[in-house]
Amino acid sequence: MTERKKKAHLSIARLTAFLIAACLFLSIFSFAAMAAEPSDLTAAIDAEFSDGERTVYVLNQPDYTPETWAVYIEAVHLAIEAEAAEGLTAQQIDDAVNAILDAKASLAATEQAVLVPFAAYSVTVQTSNPKHGTVNGGGTFEEGTEVTVTAAPKAGYRLAEWLKNGESVSVSAVYTFSLTGDTALVAMFSKIEVPVITASATSYNEVTVNWNGVNGASEYEIFRATSKGGKYAKVGTTNATQFVNQVTSGKTYFYKVRVLCTAGSVTTYGALSAYKSARPLPDAPQNLSANTGPKGIELRWDASPGATKYEIYRATKPNGKFKKIKEVSDPAFTNTGLTPGMSYYYKVRVSRVDTAKAPSLYSAVAAALAPPNTPVTPKTISYPYTVTLTWKKAKGASGYDVFYSSSPLGPFEFLGNEIYQDKKNAFIDHRLETLGNTYYYAVRSYYYSSALGQCVYSDFSPAVSGTPRDFLAPSFKSKMPSVPKTNVKTVSYKIKNNGTQSLFVCDYALLIDDTSDEYNRLLDFSSSSLRKKGYQEIKPGKTGTVTFKLYSGAATRYNQFSRVAFIAGYDWELYLCMSSYFYGDTWSLVEWEELEAMGLSEQNRADIKEIENILTKR
Numbered sequence: 330m331t332e333r334k335k336k337a338h339l340s341i342a343r344l345t346a347f348l349i350a351a352c353l354f355l356s357i358f359s360f361a362a363m364a365a366e367p368s369d370l371t372a373a374i375d376a377e378f379s380d381g382e383r384t385v386y387v388l389n390q391p392d393y394t395p396e397t398w399a400v401y402i403e404a405v406h407l408a409i410e411a412e413a414a415e416g417l418t419a420q421q422i423d424d425a426v427n428a429i430l431d432a433k434a435s436l437a438a439t440e441q442a443v444l445v446p447f448a449a450y451s452v453t454v455q456t457s458n459p460k461h462g463t464v465n466g467g468g469t470f471e472e473g474t475e476v477t478v479t480a481a482p483k484a485g486y487r488l489a490e491w492l493k494n495g496e497s498v499s500v501s502a503v504y505t506f507s508l509t510g511d512t513a514l515v516a517m518f519s520k521i522e523v524p525v526i527t528a529s530a531t532s533y534n535e536v537t538v539n540w541n542g543v544n545g546a547s548e549y550e551i552f553r554a555t556s557k558g559g560k561y562a563k564v565g566t567t568n569a570t571q572f573v574n575q576v577t578s579g580k581t582y583f584y585k586v587r588v589l590c591t592a593g594s595v596t597t598y599g600a601l602s603a604y605k606s607a608r609p610l611p612d613a614p615q616n617l618s619a620n621t622g623p624k625g626i627e628l629r630w631d632a633s634p635g636a637t638k639y640e641i642y643r644a645t646k647p648n649g650k651f652k653k654i655k656e657v658s659d660p661a662f663t664n665t666g667l668t669p670g671m672s673y674y675y676k677v678r679v680s681r682v683d684t685a686k687a688p689s690l691y692s693a694v695a696a697a698l699a700p701p702n703t704p705v706t707p708k709t710i711s712y713p714y715t716v717t718l719t720w721k722k723a724k725g726a727s728g729y730d731v732f733y734s735s736s737p738l739g740p741f742e743f744l745g746n747e748i749y750q751d752k753k754n755a756f757i758d759h760r761l762e763t764l765g766n767t768y769y770y771a772v773r774s775y776y777y778s779s780a781l782g783q784c785v786y787s788d789f790s791p792a793v794s795g796t797p798r799d800f801l802a803p804s805f806k807s808k809m810p811s812v813p814k815t816n817v818k819t820v821s822y823k824i825k826n827n828g829t830q831s832l833f834v835c836d837y838a839l840l841i842d843d844t845s846d847e848y849n850r851l852l853d854f855s856s857s858s859l860r861k862k863g864y865q866e867i868k869p870g871k872t873g874t875v876t877f878k879l880y881s882g883a884a885t886r887y888n889q890f891s892r893v894a895f896i897a898g899y900d901w902e903l904y905l906c907m908s909s910y911f912y913g914d915t916w917s918l919v920e921w922e923e924l925e926a927m928g929l930s931e932q933n934r935a936d937i938k939e940i941e942n943i944l945t946k947r
Contacts, residue, residue, distance in 0.1 A: 365423050365426070366419075367412070367417060367422065369426065370408060370411065370412050370417070370422045370426060371412060373425075373430075374408050374429070377405055377429065383409075384457045390513065391451060391511060392438060393438060394436075394437045394439055395468070397432075397435055398436065400432045401429075401432040401433055401435075401436055404428040404431070405432075406459045407428065408426070408428065409459055409460065410460075411425045412425075449469050449470065449472070450470060450471075450508050450510050450512065451467075451468070451469050451470075451511050452467050452468055452469075452470060452476050452478070452508065452511075452514070453512070454467040454478050454514045454515075455515055455516070456516050456518065458518060460483065461482065461483055461486040461518035461519070461520075462480055462482040462483050462488065462516060463480075463483075464480050464514075465478065467514075471508075472508060472509065473507060474508045475505055475507055476507075476508050476512075478491070478503075478504050478505075478514055479502060479503050479504075480502045480504075480516035480592065481502070481593075482502075482518050482597050483518075483597070484598070485521055485598070485600065486518045486520055486521060486597060487518065487519060487520075487521050487545040487592065488500070488501075488502045488516060488545070488592050489519040489544075489545065490517050491514050491515070491517070492514065492515045492517055493512060493514055493515075498514075500545075502592030502593045502595065503593050519545075521543070521545070521546075521590055521597065521598070521600075522543045522588065522599065523588075523601075523602050524540035524541055524543055524549070524570075524602050525602065526538055526540040526584065526585070526602050526603070527539050527540070528582075528584045528605040528606060529607050530607045530610060531609075532609060532634075533578045533609055533611035533612065533636075534575060534576060534635060534682070535573060535574070535609055536573075536574045536576055536582055536607045537571065537572070537573050538551060538572045538573075538584050538586065538605070539571050540570050540586050541570065543599070545588075545590050546568075546588045546589065546590060547589050547591040548566050548567065548568050548589045549567055549568070549569075549572075549586055549588060550563055550565075550566050550586065550587050550598075551564055551566070551567070551574075551584060552564065552586070552587070552601065553574065553582055553583065553585075554583045555581070555582060555583070556583065557583055557606070559583070561583070561585055566589075572586075576609055577609075578611060578635060578682035579608070579685045579687030579688070580608065581606055581607070582606060582607060582608070582609075584605055584606070584607075585601040586601070586602045587601045587602065610679075610687050610688065610690070611634065611635050611636050611679040611682055611687055611689045612634065612679075613633070613678060613679070613689050613690040614630040614631060614632075614636075614660065614677045614678065614689070614692040616630055616631045617630040617675065617676070617677055617692040617693060617694075618630070619673070619675050619697035620697055621781075621785050622663060622700065623773070623787055624663055624665055624788045625663050625665035625666070625667055625699065626663070626667065626697045626700075627662075627663050628663070628677070628695070630660045630661075630677055632660045633660075633689065635682040635683070636681070636682060637658065637681050638657070638679070638680040639656065639657050639658075639678065639680060640653055640656050640678055640679075640680040640688075641653070641655045641664075641675060641677050642654065642676050642677070642691070643673055643674065643675050644673075644674045645673060646674065647674050647696065651674075651676060667699035668699055668724075668725070669699050669700060669702055669723075669724050669725020669776070670701070670725045670785075671699050672696055672697070672698055672699075673697060673698075674694050674695070675695050676693070676694050676695075677692045678690065678691045698778055698780070698781065698785055700786060701725035701727075701774040701776050701785065701787045702725055702726065702774065702787060703773070703774065703787045703788045703790055704721070704723045704726075704754075704773070704774055704787070704790040705720065705723070705790065707719065707720040707770065707771075707772055707791070707793045708720070709770065709793050709794065709795030711798045712757075712797070712900070712901055713798060713800040713900060713902075714764065714800075715757055715759055715761060715797055715901065716757075716768060716770075716795035716796070717755055717757050717758075717795075718731060718755065718757075718758070718770045718793070719754065719755045720753065720754050721754075722750075722753070723774040725776060726774030726776060727775065727776040727777060728746055728748065728775050729746060729748050729756070729772050729773065729774050729775070730745075730746045730772070730773050730775065730786075731743075731745055731758075731771075731772055732770070732772075732773075732789070733769065733770050733771075734769045734792070735766070735767075735768060736769065737794070741771055744756075744758065744770075756770075756772075758770075758795075758797075761797040763797075765797075766796065767794050767796045768794065768796070769792045769794050770795065771789045771792045771793075772789070772790045773786055773788065774786070774787040775787065800900055800902060801828065801900040802828075802899075802900075802916075803830075803897065803899035803904055803906075803916055804827040805825060805828065805867075805906075805914060806824070806825045807824050807908035807913075807914050808822055808823040808824075808825075809893075809908060809910040810910075812888050812889055812910075813887060816883075816886055817884060818878060818879050818884045819855055819876060819878045819879070820852065820877050820878075821874060821876040821877070822875060822908065823874050823875070824867055824872065824873055824874075825867075825871070826867040826868065826870065826871055826873070827870070828869055828899065829869050830899055830900040831899075832866070832898070832899050833864045833867075833898035833899070834864060834865045834867065834873075834875055834895055834897050835895060835896035835898070836853050836854045836859060836863050836865075837852075837853060837896055838851075838853070838877050838894060838896075839852065839893070839894040839895075840852055840877075840885065840887070840891060840893055841891065841892045841894055842886060842890075842891055843890045844890070848885045848886045848891075849885075850879050850880070850881075850882050850885045851881065851882075852877035852878065852879060852893070852895075853877065853878065854876065854877065854878070855876045855877065855878040875895075877893065877895075890911050890912075892907050892908065892912060893908045894906070897916070903918070903919040904919060905917055905918075905919050
């Protein structure tokens with residue numbers, strides 16, 4: 330190349346250098362003229378790393394001397410801390426960026442190793458993120474040296490592992506190894522995980538807290554409060570993933586858990602978990618049963634551990650509204666005062682443990698039928714060789730059982746259930762053959778349940794006593810009419826009952842003439858209502874007018890010697906009675922042969938039977 334050409338080339342080179350310098354100057358001038366933004370700092374930092382996590386530098390540490398590399402690393406770390414700060418001025422941003430550029434420009438390359446008698450190797454340590462933790466222990470060491478490096482995590486972080494050439498070599502914060510060559514270690518820090526917890530009541534006075542195991546956790550601390558936003562106090566520490574806390578039943582407790590990580594002498598803690606709450610309550614009563622008892626519906630259930638009070642709820646429909654009816658201490662209750670025959674539905678829950686309110690869940694529903702009412706105010710009436718027991722009708726009863734004993738203390742034996750029902754219920758004990766003995770009677774009511782397929786019984790009434798007596802003879806006085814002048818078709822006269830029992834005159838009589846059977850006639854009541862009824866009652870001490878008419882045949886003679894024969898019931902017996910103006914009144918026990926001889930009709934027999942029924946029903 331000629332000298333001229335050389336000069337020309339040189340001029341072009343200089344011109345090119347000048348232009349490049351001018352462009353650089355203009356670009357720097359333009360950059361300086363612009364206001365620096367935080368994003369400029371972020372961009373400058375990111376440019377020093379080859380990954381988005383800022384863990385791998387673009388530059389290779391072994392290529393530079395430790396002194397200049399330390400200055401460079403310090404500049405980058407200071408820039409990262411500045412990046413996290415708020416309210417940076419443009420000048421502060423420029424200073425942080427320029428510090429990286431200056432440190433980078435000052436990096437000095439490592440000189441060629443000088444042969445020495447023993448090999449020497451470098452150990453470099455760096456952190457995955459300066460915000461997460463710091464490292465220590467790098468330098469140059471002879472081959473075979475036991476080198477120790479340490480990692481110190483910052484609050485909320487833990488050492489996950491040491492990486493050597495991308496491979497995990499240790500998880501210990503203090504890592505010691507034998508040096509065999511140049512070694513570059515990176516301490517990988519990670520945020521301490523927040524455990525996900527659950528809290529559940531596992532007994533009436535116990536809460537169990539569970540959570541997932543967290544990598545690197547040394548222990549777990551459990552905190553508790555009595556309100557969501559209240560003060561949480563530490564109640565335990567464990568290296569397990571479960572904690573059982575003894576508490577007061579019925580109260581709500583709130584729990585949080587945090588992880589404790591220990592690396593050497595440094596202990597760091599994770600954030601508190603989200604709270605979980607639990608309210609320990611006693612178990613719902615089990616095996617509730619409802620049975621129809623003589624006094625009411627009897628409830629029984631298994632005692633719940635810790636329970637001191639139970640609440641009983643009742644409804645009249647299985648899905649109806651349940652109302653509280655009673656609080657009891659024992660696992661049993663008899664519900665009285667119910668409507669007989671109605672179905673009642675029950676459920677029970679624990680209301681207290683010790684003295685604390687601690688309502689449990691409800692038991693399963695149980696149902697039963699209410700029994701009939703117990704018969705009240707039983708009374709006895711003494712009759713000849715008979716005792717009649719009477720009582721008021723019991724609500725819900727379809728029948729009654731009568732029991733008896735010769736002692737007021739029992740034992741009582743079943744006597745019968747053939748009950749006469751009128752305004753009151755009555756049972757007649759016909760089997761008494763010995764006068765003067767006293768007997769004791771009790772009554773229970775019942776109804777038949779088709780749903781149960783059996784009878785449902787009430788409780789027994791109080792016992793009452795009765796003593797049978799002998800028969801009482803009738804005592805009455807007839808006032809016969811005067812003798813008419815013509816034949817008669819009716820005979821009317823008064824009867825005064827002087828006895829202590831009612832006298833029942835039957836709708837059947839016979840007018841008897843002593844001189845000739847020709848004038849005898851059958852009679853019946855002239856009143857159609859009495860004929861329909863079949864008898865006329867004359868109460869004790871009262872006088873009744875009895876009017877008979879001829880049953881059939883022509884009018885007949887009536888004189889002072891005529892007699893009226895009629896059937897009357899008195900004190901459980903039938904009597905053939907005679908009333909006459911001349912002969913007066915007589916009576917004797919009825920003998921059916923005598924009545925048949927008088928020519929009874931079917932209606933006469935029916936009327937007399939009705940008198941018998943009336944007597945036996947008393």
